[in-house]
Amino acid sequence: MIRKIITLTNNKSFVIAYSGGLDSTVLLYKLIAIKKIISDIKIRAIHINHNLTLSSKKWVKHCTEHCKKNSVPLSIKNLHQDKNNSEEKLRIKRYNIMYHNLSSEEILLTGHHMNDQCETFFLSLKRGSGPTGLSGMSFETIFGQKKIIRPFLNKTKKELQLWAKRKNLTWIEDFSNFETHYDRNYIRHKIIPIIEKKWPFFLKNCLRTIKICREETILLNQFLLEKIQNFINFDNSLNIKYFKNIQKKTCTAYIRRWLALQTIKMPSYNTIQSIYNEIVCSRADANPKIILCKHEIRRYKQSIYFLKIQKKINNTFLFWHNITTKLVLPNNLGNLIQDERGISLPQPKTNELINIRFQYEGKILIIGRNKKRKIKKIWQENNIPPWLRNQIPLLFYNNTFISALGVFIINLKNRNKKKWKISWKNDFKFNNSTFSFY
Known part of the structure; x- marks a missing residue:
């Protein structure tokens, strides 16, 4: 799969998200093996040090030694945490660090596999996500002007373990991955093993469901993108003049697609409903607003606007x-x-x-x-x-x-x-x- 990626992409520079765990270790050594055959590719690794435990320094040392032994350049970036960091916030911080350390010519490769995909699916179910959320992680994602590829999404963790053992690889076991008070770990250790014991093919069937959800989401988004062009004004506001003649579910789909164009985290189902009920359906002379993190949705006359929240300067002289x-x-x-x-x-x-x-x-x-x-x-x-x-x-x-x-x-x-x-x-x-x- 990785060789196919290299063949199909014009890029020849790849960055491995290297934690030192099983998945990223397999990814690293597969790239090293491929480089011996395709010598003109460039590979380097980036390690995010979470500074969580005393073991963090050992992990940095482990990653440094493996990269040095194989002549792979390694960047080590520190992630400083606070008490309010959730799993989701840490994930966002990690990706933003990696994003800002990628050049425009480089592709980021991660070791996410089928088990990770299934866990993500369960987390989406827990949150009550629709087809978009249930689509899981994409094989390829464009974020900003850069690209991330997950080549192992159709491989199980067991398959990666077998390959690593055949090659006599060593990797880090992060014992925090066994702490089941984290949602993902609870799904990994308490739910999926029971399901797999009953239905051995569950992971692959789960992957099939994810694929169906993604394909239908892509088709729907293409359809909505064509339709919504008729409602987007020159200033990027959404014209709602004729929404009163359109079914609510269609209007909320347009709102969701319009927000997807703003490169923000997609608001929840309830927030989308609130935008429709409190802003689209408000009086034309009303001045309602809904806050979305550092942005807000506002209405003026027959349009709604996505705005960055500005500091108040009313009393400035x-x-x-x-x-x-x-x-x-x-x-x-x-x-x-x-x-x-x-x-x-x-x-x-x-x-x-x-x-x-x-x-x-x-x-x-x-x-x-x-x-x-x-x-x-x-x-x-x-x-x-x-x-x-x-x-x-x-x-x-x-x-x-x-x-x-x-x-x-x-x-x-x-x-x-x-x-x-x-x-x-x-x-x-x-x-x-x-x-x-x-």
Whole structure:
């Protein structure tokens, strides 16, 4: 299988996730054997030191010796834990470390096998997952701009053990793998052995079910991806204008597929239902939101948005004492600079302090109007969603409101007739998400 992977991929550089246990040891030595035949491939290993027990140092030493003996470069990365680390959080941390230590030309190989796949299936059942969760681990996964391949998914642990014993390999036994208070270990030692004793072919049948779930999930996702293009706006928001004419189960499927495009951990079934019930079905003038870790789902008019949660800057004051230098704005909002290509504004008087704020309440009279209106109404007229209103720099001279830069200018009498120009240089976007492996 590994030779086939090497033949089929254009990449010739592989990184082994090497714990020193049975699975990764077999993977390491199979790659070493293949390299003797296909000499132009490059292999190296990465070991994550969890610093859990006194044995951690022994494991590092074991991995170092085996790699050195076989001339395989080894990177050792430390994972520092806290009391709140669950199995899931540790897994995420491990993969993020490996992701950031892979070059774009390298493929990560892991030793996951059929038993691991079956355990994952049971964990998904426990969580009440649907077909996507029951699809288990993929043979090949693209995460970010990089690739992970699990070549042993159709091999049982017993098969790997037999190969390792024939080759007289030595490996580490992590005794924490026998602590059954961990969910995966409980399934491994208490549930699967009983099932296998009754039904010897259960693991392979389990793998078949996983394969069916994955194939049906892929087909469904392809179908949804084609359909959902009709609902995604230019700013990546989801247009829900016609959702009222579509069955709820179809709408929630669209929401799930839209969220899958955001490179985040997929929310639970209940969260998807809440997004539909509390946001899609809310009043058009409502301002509901649902928090998803570091992001939130918001509605504005006939669309819902996936947004990175920004630090509140409502009470922030910035004084621009030297207008010959740029003024850097908070929350990565860019900067202000005096620029001939900018917005033309009344020039401040000599004794006036130029300052930037991010909140204002009350009625204002803007240029082009003959009547004051509440600022909330003006934001609405300009289609500025509620979460962006406190991110737009408001220009003041002392306590006099001058302009919401890029949106409107206040109509003020007896102001200086002289003008100056300000440019707001920014990469202001509705959506700003970065990759993180889950």
